[in-house]
Amino acid sequence: MPELPEVEVTRLSFADRIAGARIVGVRVGKPLRWPLQVLPEVLVGQQVVRVRRRGKYLLLDLDRGILFIHLGMSGSLSFVSNAPTSGKHDHFDLGTSQGVLRLNDPRRFGAVVYVNSLDEPLAIKLLGKLGMEPLDPGFDPVLFYERIVRRKAPIKQVLLAGDVVVGVGNIYASEALFQAGIRPTVRACRLSRPRVAKLYESVRDVLARAVTKGGSTLRDFSNAQGEAGYFQFDAMVYGREGLPCKVCGTPIRAIRQGQRASFFCGQCQKP
DNA sequence: AGATGTCCCTGGAAGC
């Protein structure tokens, strides 16, 4: 499941190689979350200037617009000089002078969206409510505290919501809360200042470590060069229901919060 | 506005 680390790892794996490339063709497969809303002619001829990331969105800056790519939960990109015949789940190809960028997404929760500028309503709708970037040097611990403690929902769901801090999906929310010693069920507004400070550090640390490990490959995630990640082997709680806590040996528990699984250690993580 | 529930989609696992 691509969360911030997987998206960033993907970006790093092809950003330099696609920079400066000229778009020569577009192939669209089955519709994704939204059908591609741009005519291929608008893209062809444009140059890919650079690739940025905002939350879980990849932003390809082109000459005259921006192409958003979201990996959803089962998407992965590949960037190869000679792409093989497209397979069943290859739903978007961006052919360029330097290779083909191909989106493979079995569950089709991903998205490809083109906008002329970030001031456009669609861009604002997609990016406008996003929270702070946790790996950005400007990630502000004071603002993080202020925004966390005004929320009454369980802290796990506040992290997932993405309007305080972006990129923390289900895996890393559980992992960050374990590292901070906080149970996922604690209401955000009940957290003390030191505990929020610990959480701030944990979110940064978990995500940064995951990037260095190439992300988590649970089923089939790989970066644009086809390389799997291996952070999943470092997981302390995610997917470890019933297994002993790596710190204290207590069996890891699994609960459901808002239709999603949360994992925690009842000993190491306090209410 | 915040909280909560529903829905989109498909492959793999589990149950019968």
Place this chain on the structure above:
DNA sequence: TGCTTCCAGGGACATC
């Protein structure tokens, strides 16, 4: 073996 059912989850959207 083959069928059905459940589950994974990011995030848009509707509802209260």
